[in-house]
Amino acid sequence: VNSSATVAELGTRLRETKMVNRASTLCLLTTIAMFARNLILATIFSPSSLSATLVPLLAMTLVAGFWIWQDRRIEDQVPGSLTLTSPISVTKVIWFGAIFIAIQIAGTLLTKYFGSYGMLATGIFGGLVSSASTTAAAATMAMHGKITAALAGSTTALTSLASAAVNLPIVWRTTKDKAAVKSLTVRMATVIATGIVAVTIDRVFQFSELLVRR
Secondary structure (H helix, E strand, O other): OOHHHHHHHHHHHHHHOOOHHHHHHHHHHHHHHHHHHHHHHHHHHOHHHHHHHHHHHHHHHHHHHHHHHHOOOOOOOOOOOOOOOOOOOHHHHHHHHHHHHHHHHHHHHHHHHHOHHHHHHHHHHHHOOOHHHHHHHHHHHHHOOOOOHHHHHHHHHHHHHHHHHHHHHHHHHHHOOHHHHHHHHHHHHHHHHHHHHHHHHHHHHOHHHHHHHO
16 A cells, blocks of 8 residues: 555564564565556556556566565575554545645646656656555646547656665665665665666657557
8 A cells, every 4th residue: 555654564563573684685576566566557548558558667677576576585584473553544545535636737737838848757756655646646737638549658667666765775774784775775776776777768869759640
């Protein structure tokens, strides 16, 4: 539901159970789940945006999956169980709606004055707050013809990688473990870099735009 809230909860529980060595794996798993959620949201509201969304998110998922596979032999020093509270609440639903409206307004204004770059910037900054709201807002704008489906897809990819980057300071704040944060930073950097390269190539060569037109 909310990847940042989930990472914060996991970080706290991992520190309490002395399983901080699992921080990187669990954070990457949460990130993959966030990618899948945003892909589904974008596809529901704007099916045509899939051409620009799928490749960057799939590429980042594969990189994250590779790092998780690398951690498969990690052994926990102290066995423990994680008890997570529900990430769903009325407050969070209202927050989601408020961010959704704010992103639509900001996206419309920035796109009007700065074109596609304004919408991409909205995606990045929106991802620092709520990538789900930003994805839904961008896809809805594409559905109503305010932006192209390809631009909505690229915005979804950028907001997803921005949301992934937010997890780093959250893990540091909750675990206070330098080794865990250093390992996660390196791995998350490769995931984010992969996404940036994929989106940049698509925006420069307009591959997704051509697919949508066909």
